[in-house]
Amino acid sequence: MIDFIKGTLILGGALFMLLASVGLLRLPDLLTRMHATTKAAALGVILIMLAAAMHFAEVGIVARSFAIILFILMTAPVAAHVIGRAGYFVGSKLWSGTIKDELRPNYDPLTHELKSGLETQENAKRQPRDTDPD
Template sequence: MTEILVSALLLMGAALMLLAAIGIIRLPDLPTRMHATTKSGALGTALIMIAVAFYFAEVAVVTRALAIIAFIILTAPVAAHVIGRAGYFVGVPLWEGTIKDDLKTSYDPETHYLRSGFEEDAPKKPAASKKTVKAKAKPKR
């Protein structure tokens, strides 16, 4: 019975990993590719680790498998978000069929200023350089 459960979990995990790989190849732009790899890849890896935990059924292996699952589920979405946002900021083009672009009204590509919507008066020019800040901070004699 355990072999059937382990086999089913391994096949589902491998199928989800294959789906993530196909998503990288077939999807049109960076955000959708990141979505495919994050969701399918994390779930596929989790299913494979659960299969490993069931197969070996030892405390050390189960603990490691659960730690791997927790690590992937915590880090994969954050990494995908950071990579997707960095791609947007450096100018990676979105797919022409993209309907919603939330950052378009908040991000200025010339100054690289990203407004959150909570500030009262957004600066119209970039922040002063460190030399300017140091020069202003020195007391006059």
């Protein structure tokens, strides 16, 4: 039974990594590629590390496997965010089907400064609004 679980974890991990590589090749822009590779590859590595921990069943190897899983969970989303943000700042083209670009009103391409959502809310409150319907 344990061999079946280990085999399932390894096969599942390999399939998720294959899915990440297909997403990297087939998706239309940087941001969607980053999303696919981060999620699928991280899950693939986690499943394979769980299978390795179950296979060897030694304290040192199990501890290393869980340390690798923790490291992947902490670093993969941060790295994808930083790479995606850098790609946006250098002008990487978004997919033509992108519906909403939330960074555009907050990003100044000349200074490369990004205003927080709180700053834009405060600026909107300071600016007088025209309430006259005419």
